[in-house]
Amino acid sequence: MKHRHVYSTQEMAHARKAIAALHMRGIGNDAISLVARSDVEMDRIPDTLKEADTDSVPAAVRGMELGGATGLLAGLAAVAFAPFGVTLAGAVAIGAMGALVGGWSSALMGAALPDPVRQQFDDEIQAGRVLVLADIEDEQLPALREAMAEAGAADLDYVSPVGAK
Template sequence: MSRRLYFLLPDIGTAHRVVDQLKQNDVSEDDMSVVARDSVQTSDLPQADVSETSDLVGSAERGAAAGGVTGVVAGLAAMAFPPAGLAIGGGLVAATGLVGAGFGAWASSMIGIRHDNSQIETYEKALENGQVLVMVDVASERVDEIERVIQDAAPGTKVEGTDAHKSDADT
């Protein structure tokens, strides 16, 4: 399991210095994301993708669960009260559950993509004030080491969070 570290840096220059130090300590650019207000030039730094900056993933997960339950209930209702005397089997329950989950995930993701990720919302005021948010995914056993690298590159920086994060290697 990996951990996601969140930390704020005072400016883009410090962000460059920290990212360079992380690269020198075998942290891949794919495991780093930088978020700043729109007026800050971050194109030469690892960019956060839409799944990190929006509530896309969380919304899709919640929508799939709600849609799946709704679909199963609809399938069970169709079995209990079959239309026009049709014999309806358990396959319909599974099918309506899957269709409901798919539709729920799709509909919810359309809503979620328009909302900020709740983790990033926590830092919204700091971002508006010109600070830069950096997110780094590291193996659990490297958290202390990476925190020291961050401290060496930007003394006084406080790692704000160490959320559990499932990486591609964990799946």
């Protein structure tokens, strides 16, 4: 399973050094993202390395899970209450509608929130530092640590399963 690790570099030149050290150890651009203040991102970070700056996708997933569960429970309750005349297929349909509405509304709310890395390390970002995010398998951890030490990047003690952010 992949985990996200976050490191802080002083400026873009240090972040480039960290990226080069990661590449030398077989960690490609698909596993690397950069996060910085908007003025730094606009001018100096290539689009392929920019990290998405909202929480909309994780929020949508959470909303679909909660909306679907709530809709299914409501549908099953309607099945149990005979005067409504809802069948088991109707209960599943109500659950699906709950998942859609929950996912849609949560995605809209999540789009207004910064992603968890930006929330947690806002002070680092506002201070002008460039965060290097690496989504790696557990067996790549020694190579990651070695590369980051070589580049002088500071470990921000953040580990999260990829996809959960």
